[in-house]
Amino acid sequence: MHASNSFGDSASRLLRQGGLMAVIVLYTLYSAMPFVWLGSMSLRTTSEISAAHFAWPQTLHWEKFRAAWVDSNFAQYFWNSTLVVGAAVAIVTLFGAAAAHCLARYNFRGNRLVYFTLFSSIVFPPQIILISLFQVLVEFDLYNTRLGLTLVYVGLQLPLTVYLLEGFFARIPQDLFDAAKIDGYSDFEIFWKIVLPVGMPAIATTIILNFIQLWNEFLFAVVLVSEPGLRTLPIGIRAFMGDYFQDIGMIATGMMIAIIPVVIVYAFFSEKLIQGMTAGAVK
Amino acid sequence: MSNSISNALPAPKPGWRPKLGALLAPPEADSRRTSWPTLMLFLAPALLVYAALTAYPVVRTFYNSFFIINDIASSDFVGLAHFAEVFRDATFLAAVRNTAIWSTVAPFLDVITGLLLALCLYAGVPFARFLRVAWFTPVLLSYVVVGIMWVWIYNYDWGVVNVALRNVGLGHWAQAWIGDPRFALASLMVTHAWKWAGFNMVVCLAALHSLPSEVLEAAELDNCGWWEKLVHVIVPMLWPTLLNLYILAFIGKMKVFDLVWIMTEGGPVWSTETVSTYVYKRAFNWNTFDLGYPSAIAVVWFFVVVGFVVFFNVLFRRRERLEY
Numbered sequence: 018m019h020a021s022n023s024f025g026d027s028a029s030r031l032l033r034q035g036g037l038m039a040v041i042v043l044y045t046l047y048s049a050m051p052f053v054w055l056g057s058m059s060l061r062t063t064s065e066i067s068a069a070h071f072a073w074p075q076t077l078h079w080e081k082f083r084a085a086w087v088d089s090n091f092a093q094y095f096w097n098s099t100l101v102v103g104a105a106v107a108i109v110t111l112f113g114a115a116a117a118h119c120l121a122r123y124n125f126r127g128n129r130l131v132y133f134t135l136f137s138s139i140v141f142p143p144q145i146i147l148i149s150l151f152q153v154l155v156e157f158d159l160y161n162t163r164l165g166l167t168l169v170y171v172g173l174q175l176p177l178t179v180y181l182l183e184g185f186f187a188r189i190p191q192d193l194f195d196a197a198k199i200d201g202y203s204d205f206e207i208f209w210k211i212v213l214p215v216g217m218p219a220i221a222t223t224i225i226l227n228f229i230q231l232w233n234e235f236l237f238a239v240v241l242v243s244e245p246g247l248r249t250l251p252i253g254i255r256a257f258m259g260d261y262f263q264d265i266g267m268i269a270t271g272m273m274i275a276i277i278p279v280v281i282v283y284a285f286f287s288e289k290l291i292q293g294m295t296a297g298a299v300k
Numbered sequence: 301m302s303n304s305i306s307n308a309l310p311a312p313k314p315g316w317r318p319k320l321g322a323l324l325a326p327p328e329a330d331s332r333r334t335s336w337p338t339l340m341l342f343l344a345p346a347l348l349v350y351a352a353l354t355a356y357p358v359v360r361t362f363y364n365s366f367f368i369i370n371d372i373a374s375s376d377f378v379g380l381a382h383f384a385e386v387f388r389d390a391t392f393l394a395a396v397r398n399t400a401i402w403s404t405v406a407p408f409l410d411v412i413t414g415l416l417l418a419l420c421l422y423a424g425v426p427f428a429r430f431l432r433v434a435w436f437t438p439v440l441l442s443y444v445v446v447g448i449m450w451v452w453i454y455n456y457d458w459g460v461v462n463v464a465l466r467n468v469g470l471g472h473w474a475q476a477w478i479g480d481p482r483f484a485l486a487s488l489m490v491t492h493a494w495k496w497a498g499f500n501m502v503v504c505l506a507a508l509h510s511l512p513s514e515v516l517e518a519a520e521l522d523n524c525g526w527w528e529k530l531v532h533v534i535v536p537m538l539w540p541t542l543l544n545l546y547i548l549a550f551i552g553k554m555k556v557f558d559l560v561w562i563m564t565e566g567g568p569v570w571s572t573e574t575v576s577t578y579v580y581k582r583a584f585n586w587n588t589f590d591l592g593y594p595s596a597i598a599v600v601w602f603f604v605v606v607g608f609v610v611f612f613n614v615l616f617r618r619r620e621r622l623e624y
Binding site: 033037038040041044045047048049050051052054055070071111112113115116118119120122123124125131134135138140141142143144145146147148149150151152153168169171172173175179191204205208229232233234235236240250251254255258265268272275276279283287290291294295 | 332333334336338339341342343345346347349350352353354356357358360361364416417420423425431432433434435436437438439440441442443444445448449450452453458460463494497498499502503506526551554555557558561562575576579580583584591594595597598599601602605606609
């Protein structure tokens with residue numbers, strides 16, 4: 018662009034850009050290669066893998082997915098994860114949205130206290146509730162049930178849900194509510210017919226975020242569920258790994274089954290997801 | 301956060317507009333106020349969940365920490381004996397040491413990697429959008445998947461790390477990365493950073509995009525080298541974000557459990573034991589049959605974590621920014 022560019026300048030620029038590209042390529046390999054490796058192992062048999070750990074699949078053994086799904090109980094784990102996570106996300110979204118709307122919209126004594134109480138438990142270390150939740154669930158016959166795990170998950174995700182939605186709902190212009198009120202909308206009609214539709218992008222973000230976090234949840238699931246038939250996917254994979262430590266190929270297939278829903282959600286909603294996770298960390 | 305809501309703001313629905321009569325009426329209806337029963341109906345479900353599944357368990361853990369609890373039915377009061385024992389417990393102290401190293405050192409790794417990646421993308425490389433999505437992907441994987449994958453990567457015989465070392469003639473550097481107490485903790489920290497760098501990257505990138513571009517252009521005109529620009533312009537301007545990311549990572553790593561449990565279960569010889577894994581072991585894994593002692597550890601650690609959060613908040617006056 019500038020005629021005054023000396024040879025040295027452009028050479029150093031070239032070098033710098035070359036260095037930048039090298040860093041980018043290397044980091045992309047570093048962050049993506051484990052997936053590629055996992056993907057290729059999921060389509061190879063364990064004996065093939067043992068013969069050459071880094072070879073490309075010669076024949077694609079898709080039947081391994083069927084074997085993992087049917088013979089190794091992954092269908093059951095998948096179903097358990099879907100039920101527990103689906104129910105928990107639905108409940109926490111509804112409860113969290115109602116509370117967030119109330120806290121964002123209405124002036125009442127104690128508003129900030131309630132908000133702070135609900136939100137602050139986000140920093141608690143999980144052990145402070147883990148042991149006693151185990152006792153509570155045993156006492157209420159909810160230990161080793163999907164219902165018990167679902168309820169615990171609702172409690173776990175409530176602070177984040179209220180925090181994110183309160184921030185979003187507070188920015189819906191007050192005029193909209195004033196007009197609706199004058200129009201004779203009741204408080205519940207306002208919530209149902211205005212806040213939920215208008216806030217849908219934000220609600221979708223929290224749904225996706227809660228889904229991913231709960232789909233991957235491990236600590237509470239491992240403590241509160243011991244019955245093999247009720248395991249969620251992370252626990253199922255871990256148990257499978259414990260029983261068939263040598264069967265690398267099948268473990269890889271099971272891991273792919275657990276990843277696929279997350280990848281699908283990510284493929285469709287990557288922007289929303291990144292927004293949701295960064296909300297609050299940026300000014 | 302700022303963009304998403306402005307997209308979300310209402311285009312008033314076609315069929316819905318204030319009626320004329322309503323516009324003429326005096327605005328006596330204050331839509332910021334409502335009756336207590338209405339408020340309670342909105343808040344009750346969340347408060348009930350909070351009371352039953354957070355507040356009550358917290359209180360009960362505090363209560364438990366004064367007892368030896370052999371099983372659900374029987375318990376013996378021991379006063380503060382557990383707390384006296386906690387501070388003499390060599391395993392607990394090793395766990396605290398490991399957790400402290402992890403939460404002070406590792407966040408530098410996360411944040412610096414995140415910042416450098418964000419700068420690469422900010423410099424306007426091709427496929428930036430694709431790279432951002434690709435680098436963020438590990439954040440979304442469960443620790444079970446990440447952990448098992450990295451157990452294989454660190455495998456002594458056929459793991460990627462050792463195979464690569466042997467192929468370039470550095471075979472004598474090959475290690476049992478997570479089987480050797482000298483390297484296990486560092487290896488886990490690298491894996492944890494692999495998972496979280498993408499998160500730090502997207503936050504740094506968002507912060508970079510919110511900087512006034514004039515400043516960077518001015519630095520460009522002053523012919524600053526990239527290092528001077530980084531140290532004297534970019535880092536100072538991003539300081540609040542970087543500090544915030546450090547604190548988030550610090551608090552997050554004080555609770556680290558899943559990855560350790562999958563990869564090493566705290567071993568070898570306590571070298572990767574964290575407070576979280578130790579509590580879990582004492583409560584559910586060892587046959588000590590006492591839920592009281594691990595509760596006492598949980599209470600101690602609760603105060604440490606909350607103490608740090610309060611400390612950081614007071615120190616930096618950045619309320620409501622701390623998550624996770």
